[in-house]
Structure formats: C-alpha cells, structure tokens
Amino acid sequence: MDTVKHAAVHQKRHWVRLTRACNNRCMFCLDSGAHDGHAIPEDQVRARIVQGRADGAQRLILSGGEPTIHPRFLDLVAFGRESGYDWIQTITNGRMMGYRRFADTAAANGLREATFSMHAHRADLYDRLVGVEGAFPQAIRGLRNALDLRLVVSVDVVLNRLNLPHLREILEFYMAMGVFEFDLLYLVPFGRGFDEFRAELYPDEATVRLELERALALAGTPGLYLWTNRLPIRFLEGHEELFQDPHKLYDEVLGERESFRELFADGRDPACLGPRCGSCFIEGFCTAARRYAAGDWDRTAPADAEPPLPRCMGGPGDVAAPTPDSGVVGDDGRVVVDRFVAFFIRRLYRVKSLRCRQCEVCDDCCGVHVEVARRRGLGVLDPKKVV
Numbered sequence: 001m002d003t004v005k006h007a008a009v010h011q012k013r014h015w016v017r018l019t020r021a022c023n024n025r026c027m028f029c030l031d032s033g034a035h036d037g038h039a040i041p042e043d044q045v046r047a048r049i050v051q052g053r054a055d056g057a058q059r060l061i062l063s064g065g066e067p068t069i070h071p072r073f074l075d076l077v078a079f080g081r082e083s084g085y086d087w088i089q090t091i092t093n094g095r096m097m098g099y100r101r102f103a104d105t106a107a108a109n110g111l112r113e114a115t116f117s118m119h120a121h122r123a124d125l126y127d128r129l130v131g132v133e134g135a136f137p138q139a140i141r142g143l144r145n146a147l148d149l150r151l152v153v154s155v156d157v158v159l160n161r162l163n164l165p166h167l168r169e170i171l172e173f174y175m176a177m178g179v180f181e182f183d184l185l186y187l188v189p190f191g192r193g194f195d196e197f198r199a200e201l202y203p204d205e206a207t208v209r210l211e212l213e214r215a216l217a218l219a220g221t222p223g224l225y226l227w228t229n230r231l232p233i234r235f236l237e238g239h240e241e242l243f244q245d246p247h248k249l250y251d252e253v254l255g256e257r258e259s260f261r262e263l264f265a266d267g268r269d270p271a272c273l274g275p276r277c278g279s280c281f282i283e284g285f286c287t288a289a290r291r292y293a294a295g296d297w298d299r300t301a302p303a304d305a306e307p308p309l310p311r312c313m314g315g316p317g318d319v320a321a322p323t324p325d326s327g328v329v330g331d332d333g334r335v336v337v338d339r340f341v342a343f344f345i346r347r348l349y350r351v352k353s354l355r356c357r358q359c360e361v362c363d364d365c366c367g368v369h370v371e372v373a374r375r376r377g378l379g380v381l382d383p384k385k386v387v
C-alpha cells in the first residue's frame with residue numbers, strides 16, 4: 001500500500017447522513033428500512049459536521065440514502081471545507097454527478113473523493129439491480145465527470161447472484177475508464193435484499209468462489225487496490241490478504257451494541273435470530289456471545305492461553321471455550337460488549353476453508369485463528385492431514 005493510501009486508511013473519519021431518501025431503488029438496499037423520503041434538516045447536518053471536527057476527524061464522508069439529492073448538498077460540501085476537514089468524500093450512486101455544472105460546483109466547493117456504487121458494466125444489468133430504467137448512462141456520465149475533475153474515484157460493487165458471473169468484466173470495464181480502487185461488498189441479510197429479493201440475489205457458495213477466483217486474478221495489476229467488505233474469508237482462499245481487517249468487527253458489532261448489551265444483561269437473544277443468521281457476517285461472534293451469555297465456557301482454562309490449532313495442523317482440534325480474561329466483565333459484573341469483541345478477536349475468531357466441508361472432523365472443529373489464516377493462508381488447512 002502506498003503511503004497516501006496508508007495515511008487515508010488511518011485518517012479519522014466522520015460519517016454524516018444527509019438524507020433518508022434515494023433516487024434509486026436497489027434490489028439489495030440495506031438502508032431501505034430507514035428511508036422516509038426526507039432530507040435531514042440542514043441545521044442538523046451542519047451541527048453533525050461541526051461535531052465531527054470537534055472530535056478530531058479529518059475526513060468528512062457525506063452519505064445517505066443518496067446524499068447528492070439533498071437540496072443543499074453543494075453548500076454542505078463547502079461547509080465541510082470551511083469547518084476545517086482535510087478531505088471531503090461522498091458515497092453516491094453518481095446520477096446527480098452526471099450534471100456537469102453540479103459536478104463542477106461540488107469539486108470547486110471542496111469535494112475531493114467520490115465513491116460510486118456501480119454494480120454492473122451494462123445498462124440492462126445495472127438498471128435492473130438499481131431499479132431505475134435509464135440510470136446507467138447517468139451514473140457513467142457522473143463517473144466520467146468525477147474522473148475529468150480529478151477527484152479520487154473508487155467503485156463499490158455489491159456482489160450478488162446476478163452480477164457475480166460478470167465480476168471480472170465489471171472490474172475490467174471500470175479499470176478501462178481509469179478507476180483503480182474497488183470495494184467488493186458482500187450481501188448483508190437485512191433490508192430489501194433479504195426481505196424481497198432473496199431468491200434472485202443470494203448466490204450459491206460454489207459460484208461465489210469460482211467467480212471471485214476469476215476476478216481476483218486481476219489482484220496483482222500494478223496500481224490496483226481491491227478491498228473486501230463482509231466477504232467471508234472462506235471465499236478468499238489464495239487471496240487472504242484481501243480479507244477485511246478483523247478489527248472492523250468492532251464497527252459491525254457495535255452497530256448492534258444494544259442487542260448484545262441486552263444479551264449479556266438478561267440473556268435475551270437478538271431480535272434478528274432466525275433465517276438471517278446463516279448469511280450474517282457476524283454469526284461467529286454472535287454464536288460465541290450467546291454461548292458466553294449462557295455461561296457456557298471453560299472456567300478452568302488459563303485466560304491467556306494461545307488459540308489452539310486444528311487437528312490438521314497438529315493441534316488438539318476443538319477445545320472447550322476459553323475463559324475470558326477478567327477485563328471482559330465490568331464493575332456491575334456484566335460482560336462489556338466492546339471488551340468482549342476484543343476478547344473474541346484475540347481468542348475466538350476462527351475461520352475455515354470451504355474444503356473443510358470434506359473433513360471428517362469438520363462438525364467438531366472450529367478451524368484456525370483468523371490471524372493465522374491471514375498470515376499463512378487457508379491452504380495450511382488440509383482435511384487429508386487429519387488422523
């Protein structure tokens with residue numbers, strides 16, 4: 001990673017939502033439940049922008065819904081710059097940026113970076129996924145305008161059954177336009193994608209693995225930055241370095257902080273427990289949290305023991321859940337959610353290869369620690385070495 005990218009990753013970010021509305025109707029929209037068709041009042045947005053700077057953020061990220069349809073979007077970009085942010089970014093479907101005067105003014109007012117949600121490389125597929133006929137040429141115009149204005153441009157692709165067979169071509173299409181940074185996002189089992197379009201959107205695991213392998217062959221291209229978001233590591237064998245930083249689990253879990261606080265307080269299961277769990281990125285964490293909330297762990301095991309290796313690596317295989325160190329429990333005697341996240345990342349964050357399904361001890365094995373998998377690759381797991 002070059003030093004500019006590295007610095008950007010570590011910059012303190014402040015996300016500000018501008019709207020609860022969107023001019024697209026994406027099949028997989030995660031945010032649809034929060035949409036009421038309204039823009040957030042300007043004074044509230046300004047107050048949040050000011051608060052972020054006061055808290056030390058350098059990077060302002062304007063998001064939505066769709067932020068560019070906020071009637072004061074351009075003024076709010078200027079306000080971000082006046083408030084002292086080093087960098088102003090927006091996450092957009094790009095259609096408003098297709099109006100040249102709008103894009104020019106956004107750049108002149110201080111917009112430095114735009115992340116475009118571009119889930120396809122062809123109008124038929126794109127328009128179907130975003131639910132608006134004619135959206136593709138507008139978004140492409142927006143992308144071209146942003147590149148022309150020398151904004152930093154990246155593309156988000158939500159992976160699904162309809163676009164996965166074209167993933168490599170999608171990346172190549174945008175690379176040919178001059179985009180060299182992509183975030184590949186995996187479906188999240190909430191919102192419209194799960195509630196309305198599950199059958200159309202959710203791919204089988206073999207397709208995910210095959211199409212990712214084909215697309216990720218591009219990973220060594222000089223100057224290309226690929227990131228993944230909530231994409232399980234089992235689909236990334238051979239490209240484990242692309243698996244998201246395990247510490248991002250804090251953001252995932254703490255977004256559901258209230259559910260887990262209740263779980264640890266009185267054993268109440270999260271309201272979302274059910275059919276969504278099999279597709280949930282934090283299922284491993286959630287299962288561990290439920291187990292610990294029920295008091296099901298080995299209180300005799302030393303709290304600081306290293307995570308054990310699986311049988312195929314010469315370890316003992318599954319062992320009783322380790323004792324959390326005393327810091328996990330707060331003064332009131334209850335487990336503190338963010339401390340439990342830290343304990344989970346350190347001791348319980350275990351992963352497997354898709355090949356583990358062929359292993360005779362698979363059902364009793366909890367795999368290898370995520371950091372070992374990231375460092376040494378999932379190739380170290382070998383069902384044939386289990387004796």
Ligand code: SF4
Pocket residue numbers: 256270271272273274276277278280281282283286287
């Ligand atoms: S795994 Fe946990 S957080 Fe995820 S859907 Fe199930 S209950 Fe909810």
Ligand code: SF4
Pocket residue numbers: 310311312313352353355356359360361362365366367368381382383384386
């Ligand atoms: S191959 Fe997979 S399931 Fe088998 S012991 Fe190794 S990690 Fe466990």
